[in-house]
Amino acid sequence: MILGILSLQPLTWPTVATALALGGVYALMAVGIGLVFGVLRLVNFAYGQLIMAGGYALAYGSLWNFATWQSILLCFGVVLVLTVLMDRLVFRPLRTSSPTVMLVATFAVAFLLQNIALLKFGPLSKNVGSLAQLNAPWDIFGVQIKEIAVLAVVTALGCLFILQLLLTRTPLGLHMRAAAMDFRTARLLGVRANRVIGAAVIISGLLAATSAVFLSVQENSISSTFGLQDTIIVLAGVVVGGMNRPIPATLGGFSIGFATGILGGVLPADKTQYLTSFIFAAVIVVLLVRPNGLFTRGGGAVERV
Amino acid sequence: MTGLEVENLSVRYGAVEAVRGLSLEVRPGQIVGLIGPNGAGKSSTLHAIMGSAPITGGDVRLDGTSIVGRRPEEVARRGVALVPEGRRIFGELTVDENLRLGLAGRSARTNGDGLARAHELFPILREFRSRQAGVLSGGQQQQLAIGRALAADPEILLLDEPSLGLAPKIVDIVFEALTQIRDAGLAVLLVEQRAQRTVALADVSHVLANGELRLTLGSKDAADTERLVAAYLA
Numbered sequence: 001m002i003l004g005i006l007s008l009q010p011l012t013w014p015t016v017a018t019a020l021a022l023g024g025v026y027a028l029m030a031v032g033i034g035l036v037f038g039v040l041r042l043v044n045f046a047y048g049q050l051i052m053a054g055g056y057a058l059a060y061g062s063l064w065n066f067a068t069w070q071s072i073l074l075c076f077g078v079v080l081v082l083t084v085l086m087d088r089l090v091f092r093p094l095r096t097s098s099p100t101v102m103l104v105a106t107f108a109v110a111f112l113l114q115n116i117a118l119l120k121f122g123p124l125s126k127n128v129g130s131l132a133q134l135n136a137p138w139d140i141f142g143v144q145i146k147e148i149a150v151l152a153v154v155t156a157l158g159c160l161f162i163l164q165l166l167l168t169r170t171p172l173g174l175h176m177r178a179a180a181m182d183f184r185t186a187r188l189l190g191v192r193a194n195r196v197i198g199a200a201v202i203i204s205g206l207l208a209a210t211s212a213v214f215l216s217v218q219e220n221s222i223s224s225t226f227g228l229q230d231t232i233i234v235l236a237g238v239v240v241g242g243m244n245r246p247i248p249a250t251l252g253g254f255s256i257g258f259a260t261g262i263l264g265g266v267l268p269a270d271k272t273q274y275l276t277s278f279i280f281a282a283v284i285v286v287l288l289v290r291p292n293g294l295f296t297r298g299g300g301a302v303e304r305v
Numbered sequence: 306m307t308g309l310e311v312e313n314l315s316v317r318y319g320a321v322e323a324v325r326g327l328s329l330e331v332r333p334g335q336i337v338g339l340i341g342p343n344g345a346g347k348s349s350t351l352h353a354i355m356g357s358a359p360i361t362g363g364d365v366r367l368d369g370t371s372i373v374g375r376r377p378e379e380v381a382r383r384g385v386a387l388v389p390e391g392r393r394i395f396g397e398l399t400v401d402e403n404l405r406l407g408l409a410g411r412s413a414r415t416n417g418d419g420l421a422r423a424h425e426l427f428p429i430l431r432e433f434r435s436r437q438a439g440v441l442s443g444g445q446q447q448q449l450a451i452g453r454a455l456a457a458d459p460e461i462l463l464l465d466e467p468s469l470g471l472a473p474k475i476v477d478i479v480f481e482a483l484t485q486i487r488d489a490g491l492a493v494l495l496v497e498q499r500a501q502r503t504v505a506l507a508d509v510s511h512v513l514a515n516g517e518l519r520l521t522l523g524s525k526d527a528a529d530t531e532r533l534v535a536a537y538l539a
Contacts, residue, residue: 171408178395178406185393188355190381190410190457 008266015142019261021149022073023254024156025214029234030253031163034199034246037238038180040091041099045106047208048231049113050086054079054212055128055222056121062129069129075216076209082113083205092197110228117224125223131213132220152214160250163203167246172199180244233260233276236283242293251295256283279298306490307368308332309354309385309461315362316349316516323349325516326363331461331492336483340500340525342537348390351463354494355387356380367461381410386459390466392450396439400430403438405447407456408524415458422489423452426482444475451482456503461492478519480506500513500537512536 029047057078061071076154086090090109094102134151137144167173172195179196180184187193215230216222234253241252263275286294309331316324324346331337339347340344352358357377365372369439372380381387386407395403400536404420411419424431429450433441438449447467454462464483468476480502487493497503504510505527512520518537 171405174398174402174405175409178398181395181397182393184357185389185395186406186409187377188357188381188387188389188413189406189453190378190392191406192378192409193376 002112002134007083007126007268009268011262011266014095014137014145015262015265017149017153018144018265019143021146021152022261023258024153025211026234026237026257026260027229027250027254028156028159028207029211030231030238030241030249031246032211032233033231033238034243034249035176036091036204037243038246039176039197040095040102041185042087042091042106043099043235043243044091044204045103045231045235046086046113047108047204047234048229049117050079050082050178050205050208051212051215051227051230051253052111052224053082053115054209054220056117056126056130056228058131058213059126059214060132060288063126070132071128072213075170075212076206079209079212080205082200083201083208087197087201091201092254095197097292111228114224114228116135121224123223125226127220128222131217134217136219137150146215148217152218155210155214159207163246166203172196176200176248196266230278233279234259236280240283240286240294242296245296248293252293255294308335309494310366310369311350311354311363312366313363314350314353314360314365315394316353316358317361318349318359321360321459323358323516324353327513327516327518328363329511329518331494333460334487334490335509336487336493336495336507338510339494339496339500339505339513340503340510341513341519344511346513348465349516350513351385351387351465351494351496351529352465354380354385365457378409381457382412382414384414384457384460386411386454386457386462388450388454388462388464388467389450390469392443392446393448394438394441394449394453396437398438399435400438400441400449401434403453404430404434404456407453410459410470417458417459419458422458423455426455426485427452444471444478447471447475447479448482451479455486459491463494463496463514465496466494466498468497468502476502500533501530504533 033044033047036042057075060062061074066074075272086109090105094105134148135146138147138150167177175186175191175196176199180193215227233256237252237256238249240256242248260279263278264272267275311327311329313328314324327350329337339350341347349358353360355377356375360373367383367385372383404423429445430449430452441449467479482494483493495503495507504522505524508524510522511518520532
């Protein structure tokens with residue numbers, strides 16, 4: 001087999017921990033993308049640029065000698081403002097357009113933001129300074145595991161738990177789920193479109209900011225393409241999991257992040273440039289076998305008479 | 306409360322004029338039937354009232370206030386509830402969740418307990434409350450759709466072909482429920498294909514063809530099939 005020829009590295013606990021952390025962060029991004037898709041039927045390709053903006057906010061925060069919590073606050077502020085602007089200036093005016101138009105529009109936004117960053121912040125990457133200390137290892141039962149990996153897993157679980165409560169236990173969550181299934185009927189019942197969309201956009205922004213913090217620390221090198229590849233991988237994961245529902249989308253994001261993390265750890269150093277090729281080959285295989293998504297029940301509910 | 310008034314309403318989709326100059330009134334405690342052949346403009350009228358079809362002329366008033374130009378969610382929150390064609394149940398949500406969605410149309414307008422009324426009218430909705438709505442039978446889903454509309458404690462209830470695809474026995478349940486809803490003081494506008502039953506049930510029935518009002522019948526005219534058929538074919 002091909003993998004044999006590659007002479008894989010042995011799987012270690014730190015690799016598993018890193019993979020879990022990456023899975024957790026990708027799961028958050030998947031939810032962020034999936035929630036907006038649910039209510040707007042829009043695949044936000046520009047999600048990565050929100051994360052990039054958050055990364056730059058952290059880098060500049062450290063440059064300006066902000067305390068860690070101030071940098072993180074700045075990151076959340078920048079990402080949220082950008083998310084809301086994106087929604088108001090691009091998504092909502094195009095809401096009634098075809099999905100193709102909206103997809104291309106988000107491409108445009110993505111490249112626009114990426115190039116603004118290139119012009120404004122230059123081609124050299126920046127680091128996140130003091131935040132990078134979170135990459136220091138913790139000794140857990142004799143295994144050296146990065147602090148950031150533990151934090152990422154805990155934070156992701158916490159966010160997903162809160163989100164699950166919001167979606168299943170509150171009227172707003174019920175309205176968001178209904179809008180994702182059949183927006184027209186939901187509105188006829190009195191579900192306020194603007195409120196539901198606004199909530200989805202804000203939550204997706206919060207998740208982008210959270211992801212930005214973890215990805216920035218892990219990579220510690222912010223450039224105009226920061227977050228781009230992660231977003232492409234997450235989008236594939238969301239499609240693989242099942243785009244339309246929060247839980248399958250989350251599992252899809254987690255799985256692809258976990259797989260990426262494991263592969264990244266076991267591939268020999270000279271083969272890591274093929275990492276994404278392996279991941280996307282797997283995506284193709286999954287979609288051939290389960291076109292509706294890996295974690296969806298086939299068919300869904302049928303209309304009965 | 307003066308109910309719902311539709312005056313000289315016109316609805317147009319592109320080049321197609323679905324409703325032309327329709328006027329009708331629905332008072333509280335009254336069932337008004339709207340019957341006619343396919344494509345007569347019945348559903349378009351309901352959607353125009355809800356604000357989800359393009360109104361090109363005329364007025365729709367709720368208790369004397371025009372609601373033309375309002376978004377569907379605003380119309381719903383002002384007390385107009387629609388039971389849409391094909392029921393439009395959220396199959397992946399539970400029966401209870403579907404009912405609670407109906408509460409979205411309640412706003413601060415009322416403090417009546419619409420959920421209790423829905424449960425009272427359709428006991429199966431309580432019995433199957435935690436079941437997935439998609440697994441209910443067609444008749445049960447229709448009861449859920451009506452219950453969901455009642456959850457909003459509306460003043461006006463619009464129904465779009467509630468008997469479509471239902472067994473005769475279930476149609477009886479639905480029509481009996483409509484009588485009770487009327488007796489509770491709601492204004493009911495019922496779009497139906499079953500012309501004769503509708504005329505017999507409703508206080509007033511309008512026959513619509515080609516978007517225009519052709520004939521108005523009282524409940525005693527149910528046996529007068531000749532006029533009904535003539536209006537359909539006109």
